Amino acid sequence: MPLIWLRVAVACYGVGLLYSLLLLSKRGNLLAKVVEPAVGLGLIFHFVSLVEATVLIGHLSLASIHYSESLLAFLAMVVFFVFFVGYRTTTPGIVIFPIVFILTFISAIGQNPVTITSPLLRNGWIFVHVVLIFTGYAGLFLSFGASLLYLVQERTLKSKRPEPLLPWLPPLQTIDDIGYRALLFGFPFMTFGIVTGAVLAIEKYGPMFFTDPKILLSFIMWAVYMLLLYTRWNSGWRGRRAAFLATFAFVIAICAWAANNFSRVHRFLPS
Amino acid sequence: MNFVVIGVNHRTAPVEVREQFAIPEARLPDAVRSLVSLPGVEEAMIVSTCNRVEILARTADDCAGLDGFFRQFYGFDPAPYRQYLYEYHESDAVRHIFRVASSLDSMIVGEPQILGQVKEAYATARAVGAVNSQLDALLTRAFAVAKRVRNETAVATSAVSVASVAVDLAKKIFGNLEGKSVHLVGAGKMCELAARHLMAHGAKQIYVANRTYDRAVALAKKFNGEALPFDQLYETVPRADIVISSTGAPHAIFRKEHGERFLHSRKNRPMFFIDIAVPRDVDPEMNKLDGIFVYDIDDLQQVVSSHVADRHVEAEHAETIVQMEVEKFQARLQTLDVVPTIVSLQEHLETVRQAEIDRVRGRLGALTPEQELAVEALSRGIINKIMHTPITTLKSAARESQEVTTVIDLVRRLFGLRDGKPSLVPDRDEEQSKVAVGGKRGAGN
Numbered sequence: 001m002p003l004i005w006l007r008v009a010v011a012c013y014g015v016g017l018l019y020s021l022l023l024l025s026k027r028g029n030l031l032a033k034v035v036e037p038a039v040g041l042g043l044i045f046h047f048v049s050l051v052e053a054t055v056l057i058g059h060l061s062l063a064s065i066h067y068s069e070s071l072l073a074f075l076a077m078v079v080f081f082v083f084f085v086g087y088r089t090t091t092p093g094i095v096i097f098p099i100v101f102i103l104t105f106i107s108a109i110g111q112n113p114v115t116i117t118s119p120l121l122r123n124g125w126i127f128v129h130v131v132l133i134f135t136g137y138a139g140l141f142l143s144f145g146a147s148l149l150y151l152v153q154e155r156t157l158k159s160k161r162p163e164p165l166l167p168w169l170p171p172l173q174t175i176d177d178i179g180y181r182a183l184l185f186g187f188p189f190m191t192f193g194i195v196t197g198a199v200l201a202i203e204k205y206g207p208m209f210f211t212d213p214k215i216l217l218s219f220i221m222w223a224v225y226m227l228l229l230y231t232r233w234n235s236g237w238r239g240r241r242a243a244f245l246a247t248f249a250f251v252i253a254i255c256a257w258a259a260n261n262f263s264r265v266h267r268f269l270p271s
Numbered sequence: 272m273n274f275v276v277i278g279v280n281h282r283t284a285p286v287e288v289r290e291q292f293a294i295p296e297a298r299l300p301d302a303v304r305s306l307v308s309l310p311g312v313e314e315a316m317i318v319s320t321c322n323r324v325e326i327l328a329r330t331a332d333d334c335a336g337l338d339g340f341f342r343q344f345y346g347f348d349p350a351p352y353r354q355y356l357y358e359y360h361e362s363d364a365v366r367h368i369f370r371v372a373s374s375l376d377s378m379i380v381g382e383p384q385i386l387g388q389v390k391e392a393y394a395t396a397r398a399v400g401a402v403n404s405q406l407d408a409l410l411t412r413a414f415a416v417a418k419r420v421r422n423e424t425a426v427a428t429s430a431v432s433v434a435s436v437a438v439d440l441a442k443k444i445f446g447n448l449e450g451k452s453v454h455l456v457g458a459g460k461m462c463e464l465a466a467r468h469l470m471a472h473g474a475k476q477i478y479v480a481n482r483t484y485d486r487a488v489a490l491a492k493k494f495n496g497e498a499l500p501f502d503q504l505y506e507t508v509p510r511a512d513i514v515i516s517s518t519g520a521p522h523a524i525f526r527k528e529h530g531e532r533f534l535h536s537r538k539n540r541p542m543f544f545i546d547i548a549v550p551r552d553v554d555p556e557m558n559k560l561d562g563i564f565v566y567d568i569d570d571l572q573q574v575v576s577s578h579v580a581d582r583h584v585e586a587e588h589a590e591t592i593v594q595m596e597v598e599k600f601q602a603r604l605q606t607l608d609v610v611p612t613i614v615s616l617q618e619h620l621e622t623v624r625q626a627e628i629d630r631v632r633g634r635l636g637a638l639t640p641e642q643e644l645a646v647e648a649l650s651r652g653i654i655n656k657i658m659h660t661p662i663t664t665l666k667s668a669a670r671e672s673q674e675v676t677t678v679i680d681l682v683r684r685l686f687g688l689r690d691g692k693p694s695l696v697p698d699r700d701e702e703q704s705k706v707a708v709g710g711k712r713g714a715g716n
Contacts, residue, residue, distance in 0.1 A: 157443060158558055160570045171446035172541060236538035239561040 002056065005049035006070060006108045012042025013073075013104055016097035023094050023168060035090055039097070043077050046104065050074055072134045073103035079138040079185065083178055089170045092178060095145025125200055132193030137253060139186015140225065144250040146179030147243035154239050176238055179246070183229055194222050217256035224249040273330045274364035274409065277337055277356055280323035280376065284355035286569045290550040291352070292324040292345070295519050299392070300399045306340050307401040314406040316396030320388045321461075321549040321568050322377065327368060329406050365409060366597045372413040373420040375589055382433070384461075386417050405607065409600070416596045424589045433461070433571045434468040437545050440574070441469065441513055444543050444564060452476035454511030455496075456504065457518035458486040461547045465515050466494060478511055480504050482518070509533040515545045516552035523554040530557040545571070605675055609665040612679050615688045616661060620654040661686075 015038035019031040053067060080096045153169045169175070201215065228245045231237035237245070279292050294302050299317060306315040306328065315328040326337065341349040349356065359367045370376045374385045393410045396402045402410070438448070445451055451474045455462045458481040466477055477496030480503075481487035487498040499507045504524070508514055509532075518524060525544065533542060539562050546553040546567040558565040566574075628650060638646070661682050668678035682688070 153443075154561070157440070157564050160566065160573065171442060172444045173446040236540060238539055238541075241561070 002049040002053040003108065005045045005052065006104060009042040009046035009049060010101070010104045010108045012038050012045065013077075013097065013101045015039065016042070016093055017101040019090070020094040020097045023091075032090070035093070036084070039077065039093070040081070043074070043081065046070070046074050046077065067107065068130065068134075069103045070107040071130065072137060073100045073107075075131070075134045076100050076103075076138040076141055079135065079142055079182070082185075083142060083182065086181075087170070087174055087178055089174065089178075091149060091168065091170055091175075092142055092145045095148060096142060099141055125196060129193055129196040129200060132189045132196060134193075136186045136190025136193050136225075139182045139189065140246075140249055140253060142182035143179045143186070143228075144246045146175050146182060147246040150175045150179060150239060151243045179242070180232060183225070183232070187225060187229060190222060190225055194218060214256060214259040217252055217259050221249055221252040221256055224252060274359075274361060274368075274406075275328050275330055275337065276325055276359040276364040276367050278318075278323055278325035279352075279355050279357070280325075281569070281572060283357055284352075286549060286551065286567060288352060288355045289321070289324065291347075292319075293321070293549050294319040294324065299395050302344055303396045303399050303401045305344050307399075309337070309339055309343075312337075314403060315401050316392055316406065316410070318371070318389055318392040320385070321547065322385075322572075323371070325368075325371065327364070327406070362597055362601050365600055366593060368409060368413050369416045369593045369596055369600075370590075372410075372417040373589060373593060374417070375420070375586060375593065381585075384464075386414070390414065405604065408604075408607070412596065412600050416593060419596070420589045420592055423592060424585045433547070433568070433575060434465040436571050436575050437465050437515075437566070438468045438472050440545075440564075440566060440571075441543055442472070444541055445512060447473065449473040450475045451512040452478065452510060453513045453515065454478040454480070454499075454508050455490065456480050456508070456514060456516040456524070456552065457548065458483075458490040459517040459547075462515050462517045463490060463493070465545060465547070469513060470494060474513070476511075478507060480507065505529060505532070509536045509542075511542075512540070513543045513545065515547065517546075517548045518552055519548070520552060521550060523550075524552050525557060526554040527556040527560065530560045530563050534560060534562055547571075602670065606666065606669045608675060609669045609679060612682055612688065613662050613665055616658060616682065616686055619686055619688055620658060624650045624654050 015031065016035055019035040022031055050067075050070060053070075076096055077100055080092060080100075083092065084090065149169060150172065153172050153175055156169070157172065197215075197218070224245060228242065228249060231245065232242065279289055281289070284292075294317060296319075299319065302317055303315060306312060306317065306326065311331040313329045313331060315326070318325040318327070326340070328337065330337075338349055341347065367376070372386055372389045374381050374383065377385050389410075393402065397407070441448060441451070448469060451469075453466055453469050453474050453476070455466055455477065458479060466474075470477065477491065477494040478499050479487040479491040479494075479496055480499045480501045481490070482501050484498065484500065487501070490496075491498040508525075508529075514525075516525065530542075541562045541564065544553045544557065544563065544565040546565060549568065551567050553565050553567065555565060555567070557563050628646065635646075665678055665682060668675045
């Protein structure tokens with residue numbers, strides 16, 4: 001059942017994906033009216049799917065990679081909506097929608113999610129850790145998306161083309177605000193997520209957990225995140241430099257995610 | 272009558288070239304004076320705005336030494352710039368001036384400023400005595416045509432001015448203009464206009480810096496703003512989010528290194544420079560800095576011109592009006608052409624009449640006042656009868672326009688009037704001017 005709801009959600013997010021693609025092809029207004037209700041509906045189905053999955057397995061289940069991808073996508077959408085309420089613009093969706101679609105699509109095609117029996121994963125703290133980290137990720141995604149849009153808008157304004165390539169882009173300052181607020185929003189989550197992860201890992205593996213590639217990458221990502229915020233506070237870095245840093249952070253986040261496969265201490269799959 | 276227009280505008284020349292030809296307001300009277308002092312130039316005026324420099328003249332023959340003016344006034348040979356210059360004669364020149372005044376030649380078709388600018392140029396030329404008779408008639412008609420175009424077409428009502436484009440761009444950068452501050456550098460009209468637009472959209476604080484501090488104070492007062500000393504410009508400019516610059520400085524006053532300093536002191540918060548000065552006040556290199564956006568007058572107008580597509584229908588209507596007016600004006604001018612001949616014919620016959628009366632007066636002896644009057648009436652009656660046919664012939668020839676010069680020539684030869692083109696006879700100019708001014712009043716109302 002949860003898989004069915006998830007697939008419905010994927011279909012709804014598909015509208016969002018289509019919307020992003022149409023925006024790029026300059027015919028964005030076609031779906032502008034339906035995209036909010038569509039992805040909103042997707043979010044509801046997505047939520048139902050997550051709750052059902054949890055109830056079915058009988059505990060807070062991070063038991064499958066697919067589940068966690070679904071959770072990450074869900075949190076990204078939640079963050080997107082938080083900002084949508086604040087700024088009334090769906091344009092960050094141009095980056096968020098494809099990411100969410102891919103994540104949910106991956107988790108929706110898995111027929112039998114692999115269940116991990118590790119007792120560690122039954123610990124409630126792990127769930128807290130994951131949600132915190134994922135919310136941090138979601139903030140980072142949004143900020144990354146915003147910094148790309150900032151670049152595009154900045155280029156458009158500087159090129160002085162009378163017909164802008166992407167006329168629907170919100171004002172530069174709005175994009176900038178979204179990017180910055182998303183960073184601010186995600187940072188405490190990310191920080192506490194890493195702290196809880198570290199505490200859990202020390203408990204289990206002792207101080208040597210640090211040498212694990214996954215953990216290292218996570219710390220580097222956090223450091224870049226911190227750097228992003230610091231340069232912004234201190235010297236108001238925007239545009240190209242901020243986009244460069246955000247892209248860097250995003251790439252490390254992907255690496256950290258991929259590093260699950262190499263990690264000794266952070267594995268979902270039974271070896 | 273030979274109207275000549277030589278000029279550069281936004282379409283024929285880039286801003287760099289227009290800068291070369293631009294004449295600052297203060298030098299305009301001198302420029303006009305040196306223009307009319309050229310041999311063959313009878314009347315002249317110059318319109319110099321950031322978009323165009325138009326030299327309008329009435330010359331004795333087709334190619335009066337306008338090139339000489341370029342050498343004399345600008346101090347350079349116009350030959351290398353030939354590709355940027357346009358030149359119109361006769362009815363084409365008339366049409367061009369009508370179109371310019373009606374704002375049909377503006378990049379922002381229908382923008383209202385150009386009419387005022389032409390009027391100012393006309394007033395300047397008139398003040399130095401460079402405009403009388405026919406140019407006067409032409410300009411007065413041009414203002415009337417502009418009024419007609421404004422009233423009868425929607426060209427002007429849908430006009431998007433440079434100022435409102437600047438506001439749109441500012442909104443693209445800052446989103447909401449609420450609470451944004453604007454720094455005016457230079458206290459010109461365009462600055463004021465742009466500032467007014469920005470204020471209307473929520474901009475809060477206005478700073479004004481001008482070389483003449485008093486003018487800064489006066490302008491700041493209008494906006495409840497703050498006048499700042501010009502010599503502290505580089506310290507005060509970073510306070511503002513939007514800078515509108517329109518000084519008459521010959522070189523850029525804001526360069527890349529200034530931009531870097533501004534960004535540093537603003538912690539990289541974006542700045543928007545609107546450069547409406549020609550020559551430019553802001554080095555285009557500044558636009559390469561992250562967070563600084565520079566739009567000069569050309570850029571703004573490029574944006575504007577993309578909005579005007581739907582106004583083409585109205586513009587066509589306006590062009591028709593202009594065409595009709597050109598024809599009307601031509602017809603009237605041709606009538607004007609015969610006026611000097613008519614006047615000299617009248618004068619000639621009057622002189623003959625007076626001379627004859629004086630000659631026979633002695634032989635007639637003392638006359639009663641009644642007799643005196645009768646002689647007057649008799650002689651007048653004769654010359655009026657004689658003049659009637661030539662004058663009507665002249666007038667109808669002028670209306671039909673084809674053979675007007677032949678008829679004028681013929682009448683002059685038959686009556687032994689002085690040779691040469693009537694409009695060039697110096698002592699006839701005054702008469703002609705009266706006719707022209709009178710005609711203009713009638714036409715203008």
